[in-house]
Amino acid sequence: RKEVEQDPGPFNVPEGATVAFNCTYSNSASQSFFWYRQDCRKEPKLLMSVYSSGNEDGRFTAQLNRASQYISLLIRDSKLSDSATYLCVVNSYTGGFKTIFGAGTRLFVKA
Amino acid sequence: DADVTQTPRNRITKTGKRIMLECSQTKGHDRMYWYRQDPGLGLRLIYYSFDVKDINKGEISDGYSVSRQAQAKFSLSLESAIPNQTALYFCATSDSGLAGATGELFFGEGSRLTVL
Numbered sequence: 001r002k003e004v005e006q007d008p009g010p011f012n013v014p015e016g017a018t019v020a021f022n023c024t025y026s027n028s029a030s031q032s033f034f035w036y037r038q039d040c041r042k043e044p045k046l047l048m049s050v051y052s053s054g055n056e057d058g059r060f061t062a063q064l065n066r067a068s069q070y071i072s073l074l075i076r077d078s079k080l081s082d083s084a085t086y087l088c089v090v091n092s093y094t095g096g097f098k099t100i101f102g103a104g105t106r107l108f109v110k111a
Numbered sequence: 112d113a114d115v116t117q118t119p120r121n122r123i124t125k126t127g128k129r130i131m132l133e134c135s136q137t138k139g140h141d142r143m144y145w146y147r148q149d150p151g152l153g154l155r156l157i158y159y160s161f162d163v164k165d166i167n168k169g170e171i172s173d174g175y176s177v178s179r180q181a182q183a184k185f186s187l188s189l190e191s192a193i194p195n196q197t198a199l200y201f202c203a204t205s206d207s208g209l210a211g212a213t214g215e216l217f218f219g220e221g222s223r224l225t226v227l
Contacts, residue, residue, distance in 0.1 A: 004153075032214050043201060043218035044154070087153065091214060097167075099144075099216070103153040 001026060003100045006088050010106035017078050021105050023071040023088030027098075033064055035073045036087040038104065044087055047073075078109045114138045117202050117219035125227050130189040132222045134202030142205045143185035144216070145169075145177060147198040154201065160185055161207075192226040199223050 006023045013019050021035075033050035048055060050062040050071050061074040071088055088102035115136045124130055134143065142161050146154040146169075156169030158177040166177060174196060176188045189196055202219040 034214070036216075041221075043220050044216070045218070046215045049214075089216075097159070097161075099156060101146075101154040103151055 002103075003027060004088055004090050004102040006086075006102035007105045009104075010108055012108045012110065013078055015078060015080060015109055015111055017109075018074065018076050019078055019107060020075075021073040021086050021088070021107075023073075023102055025069050025071070025088075025090045025100070027090070027092050027094070027100075028069060029094040030069075030090045030092040032091040033071050034089040034091075035062055035071075036089055036101075038085045038087055040084075047086070075107075078107075080109050080111060083107055083109045113220060115202060115204055115217055115219040117200075117222045119222060120220065121223045123225045123227065124192055126191075126193055128192050128226075130192050130224065132187045132200055132202075132224070134185045134187070134219055136183050136185075136202075136204045136217075138204050138217060139182075140204035140217070141182065141207045143179065144203040144205070145175075145185065145187045146201045146203060147171070147196075148201060148221075149198050157187065157200075189224075189226075192224075194226045197224060197226045 003026045035047040036044040037047045038044040050064045054063045059076045063072045085104040085106045087104045090100050092098045118133050144159040145157040148154045155171050160179045178186050200222045203216040205216050
């Protein structure tokens with residue numbers, strides 16, 4: 001089992017749709033959580049950190065459920081420019097520093 | 112100019128050759144990392160360094176070595192390249208994780224390596 005697992009995708013949605021990405025992690029001692037966005041042939045960039053209380057940034061909402069070891073990202077009113085790969089990232093510090101990336105979920109938003 | 116710069120951006124080489132990928136940063140971060148990305152596997156950590164005299168193996172360090180020449184420079188070497196090291200390599204930096212730090216990783220634009 002991978003330490004961080006994401007929906008395999010790709011997701012194909014029309015403009016204006018709401019799309020949800022899910023991610024699960026296996027290490028219960030994980031301490032910090034992030035969503036990164038990666039455009040085709042580009043470097044990953046931080047989209048948002050994920051907090052237990054949930055956080056929202058415009059059309060984007062991230063949630064963390066520590067009990068279920070589950071992270072989500074919701075994009076509302078999707079735009080063509082949201083087309084990218086979304087990476088779930090988990091940090092842990094048990095037995096040494098460790099950052100694990102999910103394989104990513106590709107999103108295509110179409111007109 | 113990019114805060115994290117990688118050279119070369121693209122390289123084609125032959126099996127057995129020694130290759131060095133270089134990374135420099137102007138962010139003033141102590142922590143630097145080398146990752147490789149393969150389709151369907153996500154990014155995997157090769158080596159990381161939390162300070163100039165600190166070198167740590169990541170999950171896939173075999174076949175690679177690194178050098179942290181200065182706070183701003185972290186180079187990755189493939190002593191004898193093999194075809195399964197064909198991948199997209201990213202250098203990244205982060206702050207020191209002290210109070211107020213975000214843990215965000217800042218990536219270079221990537222170095223695409225092809226080993227024939």
